[in-house]
Amino acid sequence: MKRFMTTAAIAAVTFLIAAGISFAGGQKEPGAAPSTGPVKFTFWHLDTATNQKAYWQGLADAYMKAHPNVSIEITVLENEAFKSKVATLMQSGSPPDLFRSWGGGVMDEYAKAGLLRDITKFVKGTAWGKTMAPGVIAVYSYDGKQYGMPYDMGAVTFWYNKELLAKAGYTSFPTTWSDFLTMVTKLKTTGVTPISIAEGDKWPGMFWWAYLAMRIGGKPAFDNVLSGQGKFTDPPFVQAGQKLVDLTKLGSFEEGFLGANQGAGAALVGNGKAAMELMGQWGPTTEAQNAVNKKGIGDLLGTAPFPVVEGGAGAGTDVLGGGNGYAVGKNAPDAAVDFLRFVTDEKNNATLAATGTIVPTAIGADSGLQDPLMKMVKGIVDKAGYFQLYLDQYYTPAVGSAINDNVQQIFAGTMTPAQAAAAIQQTYEMNQ
Amino acid sequence: MAYESSIVLSRTVKKRRRATLFTLLLLIGPAFIVFTLFVIVPVLQAAEYSLFRWNGLGPLTHFYGLRNFGFLLRDIIFQKALLHNMLIIVFSLLVELPLALLLAMIVGRGKFKLAVFFRTFFFLPFVLSEVITGVLWQFIYNPQYGLINSIISFFSPGNPGIAPLGSPTGVFWAILIVIIWKYFGLHMTIYIAGLQGIPVELEEAARIDGASNAQVIRHIVLPLLATTIQITVFFSIIGSFQIFDIVWAMGRGDPVNGAETMVTYLYKFGFQRFNMGYGSSVAVAIFVICLVFSIVYQRLLLREQRG
Numbered sequence: 001m002k003r004f005m006t007t008a009a010i011a012a013v014t015f016l017i018a019a020g021i022s023f024a025g026g027q028k029e030p031g032a033a034p035s036t037g038p039v040k041f042t043f044w045h046l047d048t049a050t051n052q053k054a055y056w057q058g059l060a061d062a063y064m065k066a067h068p069n070v071s072i073e074i075t076v077l078e079n080e081a082f083k084s085k086v087a088t089l090m091q092s093g094s095p096p097d098l099f100r101s102w103g104g105g106v107m108d109e110y111a112k113a114g115l116l117r118d119i120t121k122f123v124k125g126t127a128w129g130k131t132m133a134p135g136v137i138a139v140y141s142y143d144g145k146q147y148g149m150p151y152d153m154g155a156v157t158f159w160y161n162k163e164l165l166a167k168a169g170y171t172s173f174p175t176t177w178s179d180f181l182t183m184v185t186k187l188k189t190t191g192v193t194p195i196s197i198a199e200g201d202k203w204p205g206m207f208w209w210a211y212l213a214m215r216i217g218g219k220p221a222f223d224n225v226l227s228g229q230g231k232f233t234d235p236p237f238v239q240a241g242q243k244l245v246d247l248t249k250l251g252s253f254e255e256g257f258l259g260a261n262q263g264a265g266a267a268l269v270g271n272g273k274a275a276m277e278l279m280g281q282w283g284p285t286t287e288a289q290n291a292v293n294k295k296g297i298g299d300l301l302g303t304a305p306f307p308v309v310e311g312g313a314g315a316g317t318d319v320l321g322g323g324n325g326y327a328v329g330k331n332a333p334d335a336a337v338d339f340l341r342f343v344t345d346e347k348n349n350a351t352l353a354a355t356g357t358i359v360p361t362a363i364g365a366d367s368g369l370q371d372p373l374m375k376m377v378k379g380i381v382d383k384a385g386y387f388q389l390y391l392d393q394y395y396t397p398a399v400g401s402a403i404n405d406n407v408q409q410i411f412a413g414t415m416t417p418a419q420a421a422a423a424i425q426q427t428y429e430m431n432q
Numbered sequence: 433m434a435y436e437s438s439i440v441l442s443r444t445v446k447k448r449r450r451a452t453l454f455t456l457l458l459l460i461g462p463a464f465i466v467f468t469l470f471v472i473v474p475v476l477q478a479a480e481y482s483l484f485r486w487n488g489l490g491p492l493t494h495f496y497g498l499r500n501f502g503f504l505l506r507d508i509i510f511q512k513a514l515l516h517n518m519l520i521i522v523f524s525l526l527v528e529l530p531l532a533l534l535l536a537m538i539v540g541r542g543k544f545k546l547a548v549f550f551r552t553f554f555f556l557p558f559v560l561s562e563v564i565t566g567v568l569w570q571f572i573y574n575p576q577y578g579l580i581n582s583i584i585s586f587f588s589p590g591n592p593g594i595a596p597l598g599s600p601t602g603v604f605w606a607i608l609i610v611i612i613w614k615y616f617g618l619h620m621t622i623y624i625a626g627l628q629g630i631p632v633e634l635e636e637a638a639r640i641d642g643a644s645n646a647q648v649i650r651h652i653v654l655p656l657l658a659t660t661i662q663i664t665v666f667f668s669i670i671g672s673f674q675i676f677d678i679v680w681a682m683g684r685g686d687p688v689n690g691a692e693t694m695v696t697y698l699y700k701f702g703f704q705r706f707n708m709g710y711g712s713s714v715a716v717a718i719f720v721i722c723l724v725f726s727i728v729y730q731r732l733l734l735r736e737q738r739g
Contacts, residue, residue, distance in 0.1 A: 087488075090488075091489060109487060109706055110489070114490065115489060200597075200598070200683060200686065255576070255592055256576075256595025256597065257598060258598040258686075258687035258688075259596075259597035259599075259603065396706070397704065398706060408686065409688050412688045414688045
């Protein structure tokens with residue numbers, strides 16, 4: 001009897017522990033809790049820089065002060081770690097309530113799997129929906145439904161060192177591709193690294209390939225791929241790759257560029273060792289962060305749009321860009337959606353714009369833009385007749401990865417532009 | 433009387449056996465449950481997922497049969513990854529283990545003053561986490577500011593230096609050096625323990641008979657160290673098949689898959705591309721390779737021990 005009781009006790013304890021483990025963890029917040037009771041939601045972003053981190057914390061604190069029943073739990077992770085962690089959470093089926101997203105194909109995958117909350121009713125036809133240009137809001141929608149909102153939508157442009165260009169005899173940035181190549185050659189003779197590229201991360205290389213394809217083939221080239229009338233093996237994409245080979249043969253890039261990550265690439269510009277980089281609107285911020293003096297090259301920094309390719313079908317005003325926004329997880333309470341509205345409203349958007357780290361989306365928020373370079377980028381975005389989202393976000397993750405990987409092969413010289421294009425097309429077809 | 437006592441005796445024996453069995457189940461139970469939940473079940477799940485085309489989100493819907501394995505065997509990048517794993521094994525067996533053994537003999541039995549210090553010193557790289565090691569060596573290899581290039585430009589100013597992690601062909605060797613650097617200390621420590629199990633009298637007897645150092649090593653040390661060496665070879669090979677963290681922390685197997693291994697391939701082409709079915713097939717392939725190797729290796733050893 002005594003042994004039976006001992007056995008039963010051990011079995012009961014084991015069972016309780018096992019049950020506890022299997023039920024613990026994960027969120028237990030219901031979808032739309034009443035707004036008067038205590039509400040908690042999670043907020044994930046990737047701005048690890050001190051001033052940016054403080055900005056988001058300040059915003060959350062302000063919101064919590066105005067809504068005492070709301071509690072916001074912030075998680076900050078570095079870019080690559082963020083992407084991995086969110087992907088894991090998605091697979092476990094419990095997404096964060098608000099998380100940084102670039103829209104496009106990756107967000108579409110989440111929406112298709114039912115992991116995002118449809119916030120169309122909050123945006124369509126409401127005052128919130130009128131705070132931004134429709135094209136910009138559309139980046140965070142899928143199949144007609146809204147799943148998030150942006151607060152930053154910029155363009156990829158050249159960020160260059162005016163002093164180093166002047167030493168090579170250039171007081172303004174070239175506007176045609178052949179002039180650009182001449183400038184690169186002249187820069188090399190002055191002993192400076194003409195272009196810094198973080199091709200270890202692969203997406204910076206994709207920027208070059210995308211812009212060249214856009215300049216050569218224009219919007220029709222990309223539309224044709226989507227409609228099936230064209231392919232990635234069409235001339236604009238192959239010629240874009242060929243121009244990259246020309247650029248690499250000139251020795252335009254830094255030593256070891258195939259292994260350089262974003263920080264290393266930005267450091268070269270920030271320390272005045274490379275004359276330029278082709279980067280998004282966060283370029284100056286990353287350069288400053290990674291520079292030895294923590295400030296970058298300051299007034300010596302200039303920005304310019306991607307040059308035109310002579311004889312190409314694309315316009316010089318076409319823009320490759322993207323931005324930042326937040327997607328809404330399927331379990332998010334109404335308070336989270338309301339906080340998102342707070343984040344993207346004109347006042348807060350303008351405050352963030354004043355830090356010079358974003359190109360604001362809210363109409364009227366560009367009044368907060370003080371940095372003349374950022375104003376230039378906003379001007380470039382506003383004039384764009386054709387706005388193309390970064391290719392690795394625009395297409396599905398599989399195709400996006402294939403583009404990044406194969407473009408790196410072009411830079412490395414291990415694949416010809418035609419082979420790379422064929423590989424991309426193959427992945428695209430397999431994922432249709 | 434004898435009959436009754438024999439019944440009592442057998443009942444006691446049965447009770448003791450039941451008690452022993454019960455204790456055994458209680459002690460093995462938790463480990464068995466954990467092993468089943470975290471090893472057996474995931475392997476079976478991976479085998480299931482590998483038969484589907486699945487993006488990792490939502491239910492399994494698109495049955496694919498063995499097509500994932502077909503793609504896998506034909507993919508040149510996977511073949512490259514497998515080759516890299518084989519090269520890591522070859523160099524571990526030809527360079528890392530002999531180096532560890534040599535150092536073990538010098539430092540493990542040496543009577544010189546700093547012997548104990550060096551034992552700890554050589555073991556230190558193993559203590560670092562793989563990610564810290566990766567970050568550390570990225571600094572060492574950095575083309576602009578790294579330690580190696582700083583030394584090069586000190587002795588030869590104006591020299592562009594080397595950029596191993598940016599070279600499609602060099603990145604593999606750069607990482608191989610780091611792998612050897614990191615793990616040789618572990619094998620050395622195991623060999624030191626093994627060496628200390630060799631009775632000193634045997635060596636003394638051999639030396640009295642006039643044996644040279646080389647002969648002592650060849651006829652006494654190595655044969656007695658055989659089991660230890662077999663164990664380190666086994667773990668080295670299994671570990672080499674599964675190497676991931678160090679490669680990932682030093683460039684994720686790129687540029688252009690220059691240092692790709694089977695597990696980085698799994699992560700990139702499965703996980704990152706939202707292609708979990710394919711990733712699972714890679715996992716099953718790695719599992720089968722390791723399993724076959726383990727069985728063959730142990731059979732080989734058992735046959736040797738018997739014969």
